[in-house]
Amino acid sequence: MKPIQVGLLGIGTVGGGVFTVLERNQDEITRRAGRGIRINTVADLNVERAKEIVKDRAQIVNDARAVINNPEIDIVVELIGGYGIAKDLVLEAIAAGKHVVTANKALIAVHGNEIFKAAHAKGVMVAFEAAVAGGIPIIKALREGLTANRIEWIAGIINGTTNFILSEMRDKGLDFATVLKEAQRLGYAEADPTFDIEGVDAAHKATIMSAIAFGIPMQFDKAHIEGITKLAAIDIRYAEQLGYRIKLLGIAKKTPTGVELRVHPTLIPTKRLIANVEGAMNAVQVFGDAVGTTLYYGKGAGSEPTASAVIADLVDITRLLSADPEHRVPYLAFQPDAVQNTPVLPIGEITTSYYLRMRVADQAGVLADITKILAAHGVSIDALLQKEADEGESQTDLVALTHETKEKNMLAAIKEIQNLKTVDGEVVKIRLENLS
Numbered sequence: 001m002k003p004i005q006v007g008l009l010g011i012g013t014v015g016g017g018v019f020t021v022l023e024r025n026q027d028e029i030t031r032r033a034g035r036g037i038r039i040n041t042v043a044d045l046n047v048e049r050a051k052e053i054v055k056d057r058a059q060i061v062n063d064a065r066a067v068i069n070n071p072e073i074d075i076v077v078e079l080i081g082g083y084g085i086a087k088d089l090v091l092e093a094i095a096a097g098k099h100v101v102t103a104n105k106a107l108i109a110v111h112g113n114e115i116f117k118a119a120h121a122k123g124v125m126v127a128f129e130a131a132v133a134g135g136i137p138i139i140k141a142l143r144e145g146l147t148a149n150r151i152e153w154i155a156g157i158i159n160g161t162t163n164f165i166l167s168e169m170r171d172k173g174l175d176f177a178t179v180l181k182e183a184q185r186l187g188y189a190e191a192d193p194t195f196d197i198e199g200v201d202a203a204h205k206a207t208i209m210s211a212i213a214f215g216i217p218m219q220f221d222k223a224h225i226e227g228i229t230k231l232a233a234i235d236i237r238y239a240e241q242l243g244y245r246i247k248l249l250g251i252a253k254k255t256p257t258g259v260e261l262r263v264h265p266t267l268i269p270t271k272r273l274i275a276n277v278e279g280a281m282n283a284v285q286v287f288g289d290a291v292g293t294t295l296y297y298g299k300g301a302g303s304e305p306t307a308s309a310v311i312a313d314l315v316d317i318t319r320l321l322s323a324d325p326e327h328r329v330p331y332l333a334f335q336p337d338a339v340q341n342t343p344v345l346p347i348g349e350i351t352t353s354y355y356l357r358m359r360v361a362d363q364a365g366v367l368a369d370i371t372k373i374l375a376a377h378g379v380s381i382d383a384l385l386q387k388e389a390d391e392g393e394s395q396t397d398l399v400a401l402t403h404e405t406k407e408k409n410m411l412a413a414i415k416e417i418q419n420l421k422t423v424d425g426e427v428v429k430i431r432l433e434n435l436s
């Protein structure tokens with residue numbers, strides 16, 4: 001089948017990521033979508049910069065309307081940002097019968113009601129997973145995974161810039177202005193960083209989540225918004241002493257009389273998982289009456305993490321356009337004819353790190369014998385812990401952490417180590433995963 005044709009409006013940070021990831025993973029994405037997804041045309045005011053990424057693999061134009069008016073294009077992806085020209089272009093794309101994907105939280109939070117009305121009238125889809133918490137699939141979780149629940153509340157660290165500022169101020173004692181500059185340098189901040197530090201960006205995202213969780217229109221103008229600019233370092237320290245951490249939270253809560261929609265610095269008990277979300281990471285905690293608490297964590301910004309969410313929307317739309325139910329909701333997430341017979345590896349072939357504990361003679365040369373055996377099997381040591389032998393004992397515990405190695409190499413090394421006269425009994429082996 002002919003690939004679905006996509007027009008990309010804006011190839012900056014996110015657009016560049018979309019182009020790159022779509023190309024890099026095109027085989028896997030096609031196996032999931034049931035159809036190729038091809039960027040037909042890219043529109044950007046900066047054609048020269050666009051060329052550096054696109055080369056000759058798609059058409060490049062400087063006029064976004066040339067994309068919207070192109071009858072070949074099925075889906076328009078808006079990655080320009082802001083509520084100005086982006087709003088006009090999205091409405092025009094809808095009027096032209098295109099499905100729309102956007103990462104633009106400001107646009108959806110402020111003009112979403114109008115946009116959805118137009119899309120409904122035209123029978124087209126508008127998807128915006130990238131607009132909230134970037135790469136974290138929180139829209140999908142709320143819209144699909146949690147549909148059995150009455151959602152009672154949502155609380156999220158949904159602005160990476162401010163979380164980075166608060167973490168760095170606390171851990172390194174740096175001042176606000178220095179850390180904000182660093183956040184801008186790292187590309188976390190909005191074009192206008194007051195949106196980040198004054199809580200506006202978080203309020204855009206909280207507004208979108210409240211609408212999806214409670215089935216209400218977007219009401220950004222009703223959100224209560226406080227940023228972190230008035231937060232004093234002394235209060236961060238006092239809160240720590242009392243067992244709390246201060247985070248900028250976006251909160252949406254259903255009450256019998258209405259919905260709370262608010263963004264402000266908030267004390268959270270330090271022992272909560274979400275209190276330990278540091279740096280530019282995002283996390284959203286959702287409480288549903290049936291499921292209880294669920295927590296979603298990941299990168300809320302950046303080129304490829306955000307592209308990950310944009311492309312997921314492209315796959316969703318491509319699947320939904322399929323006439324055949326089996327292709328719309330593939331049982332194994334990959335299309336039935338694209339499931340591959342990749343083998344599950346026997347345990348000897350897996351790769352991991354290890355914690356090893358052995359009982360060894362407390363004498364010179366033992367450690368050298370053991371490290372020699374490990375090296376001969378290609379196992380390298382990450383850390384060693386050798387306890388002093390207890391009073392009157394001739395043996396002691398030796399504990400080692402290894403770098404990653406194949407299990408069969410580890411087992412061969414352990415067998416030889418156990419054969420050493422200076423090693424007593426079996427080597428205790430526990431696998432270690434860094435999960436970073």
Ligand SMILES: NC(=O)c1ccc[n+]([C@@H]2O[C@H](COP(=O)([O-])OP(=O)(O)OC[C@H]3O[C@@H](n4cnc5c(N)ncnc54)[C@H](O)[C@@H]3O)[C@@H](O)[C@H]2O)c1
Pocket residue numbers: 009010011012013014015043044045046062063064078079080081082085103104105106130131134300301302303306
């Ligand atoms: N950067 C992130 O981490 C991130 C994360 C989540 C959501 N978003 C959202 O994604 C959107 C894009 O953000 P970005 O960081 O990629 O911005 P960016 O500034 O890097 O890219 C925007 C691109 O649009 C182009 N552009 C501007 N006006 C145009 C016009 N009239 N026609 C065609 N092209 C035009 C610019 O030349 C630029 O290349 C924004 O809505 C932003 O809020 C960004």
Ligand SMILES: N[C@@H](CCO)C(=O)O
Pocket residue numbers: 133134158159160161162188189190196201300301302
């Ligand atoms: N400026 C935003 C980018 C992602 O939406 C942030 O810091 O989280």
Ligand code: NA
Pocket residue numbers: 129130131132133134135136137138139309
């Ligand atoms: Na998301």
